[in-house]
Amino acid sequence: QVQLVESGGGLVQAGGSLRLSCTASARIFSIYIMGWFRQAPGKEREFVAGITGQHDGSTRYADSVKGRFAISRDNAKKMVYLEMNNLKPEDTAVYYCAADHSGNLRIGVASYDYWGQGTQVTVSS
Numbered sequence: 194q195v196q197l198v199e200s201g202g203g204l205v206q207a208g209g210s211l212r213l214s215c216t217a218s219a220r221i222f223s224i225y226i227m228g229w230f231r232q233a234p235g236k237e238r239e240f241v242a243g244i245t246g247q248h249d250g251s252t253r254y255a256d257s258v259k260g261r262f263a264i265s266r267d268n269a270k271k272m273v274y275l276e277m278n279n280l281k282p283e284d285t286a287v288y289y290c291a292a293d294h295s296g297n298l299r300i301g302v303a304s305y306d307y308w309g310q311g312t313q314v315t316v317s318s
Contacts, residue, residue: 195219195307197290202312205280209316213275215290215309222271223247226293228305229264229275231286231314238289240300242275253298258284280316287311 196218205211219225228243242264245251252264263276273290291305299305 195225195292197292197307197309199288199290199309199312202288202314204315204317207281207316207318209280210276210278211280211314213277213288213290213312213314215273215275217271217273217290217292219271219292223268224294224296226295226298226305227264227266227273228291228293228298228300229273230289230291230302230305231284232289232311233283233286236286238302240302241288243298243300244273245298246296251298253300255300277314280314282316282318284314285316286314288314 198216201213223246229241232238243253244264261279266273289311290309292307293305
């Protein structure tokens with residue numbers, strides 16, 4: 194079992210920045226693919242960014258956030274981060290941290306085994 198706890202959400206004006214953090218309880222954190230997803234009201238949960246298990250692992254982003262968001266991880270601290278810059282009102286959502294033990298960086302919600310409780314990000318125009 195892996196427990197994930199997100200933090201760092203909040204209210205920010207358009208053009209601003211936020212940094213989300215996710216702490217994992219996994220005994221061996223580096224084996225997990227880590228992902229960030231988001232869900233806006235009335236919409237399905239969607240992939241935002243993912244990173245493979247290595248400390249400077251390969252990354253993948255949704256087209257809507259490329260060039261604005263950056264995912265990173267610190268295996269020693271068992272943490273994953275999402276740096277969000279130039280935020281837009283359409284980025285408003287609950288953001289979730291997720292872990293996948295398959296070893297493959299995938300974007301489907303069903304691919305991930307463990308989820309955090311989410312943190313709200315609200316971007317005002």
